[in-house]
Amino acid sequence: MRSMSEPTYFILAALLDGPLHGYAIIKRAEEQSGGRVRLAVGTLYGALDRLAGSGLIAVDREETVGGRPRRYFRITEDGADAVTEEAQRMARAARIVFGRPGAAPA
Amino acid sequence: MRSMSEPTYFILAALLDGPLHGYAIIKRAEEQSGGRVRLAVGTLYGALDRLAGSGLIAVDREETVGGRPRRYFRITEDGADAVTEEAQRMARAARIVFGRPGAAPA
């Protein structure tokens, strides 16, 4: 698996606490990133389709609220593995910059 | 500045030790990533142009070796700031996954 984009990473990370529907993922990612990551809707739903297609997430359940559908997604084992690997990659990459003589502390 | 792609990050990180020419950046990035990151030539020269255009790197000098040009790039202050910020972002992002109850240690 090659490196994951930031939106993809934050979508998976948002689902680690349990299933969420699309809009809630946007809110959760914003919250977890300290307000920095604001997933655009076009990014989210496209990424959700790709992630479901590759088995990293799955539809948990579909509710109907106010006559309109709401899809909850959950992270799969493969997805949890992938996001953990990505976190490791990022931690290692960060060390290239921070783990050098004269570098400012993290 | 929004999040940086992996190739961009590794190009900047490679230049933290001093000026390098294009091909040497590919080798250095591979070395620093433990063999994981292999910059494609098309990625490299495109990214080099963009980075120079946005002032994160600059042409250090141009040599002629064997009748053919060789351009050395160096990282600018803005570039060093940007790569440090990116390292911080990645370290923080990694903590979202690792800094949770039951998470495997980094």
Next chain:
DNA sequence: AGCCAATACTTCGCCACTCGATATATGGTT
């Protein structure tokens, strides 16, 4: 009652970027 903000999902099209392929050239190794 009327309006607006927030919630919620979908689709479209543009644009930026990655990457493999291709081209070109030299020097060292087998």
Next chain:
DNA sequence: AACCATATATCGAGTGGCGAAGTATTGGCT
């Protein structure tokens, strides 16, 4: 002679991010 590493440049295809537009409901404020 063939091949590989070094070295740079460019093109085209494909992926993915993102803003916008569209649709629909609920709840609060005026």
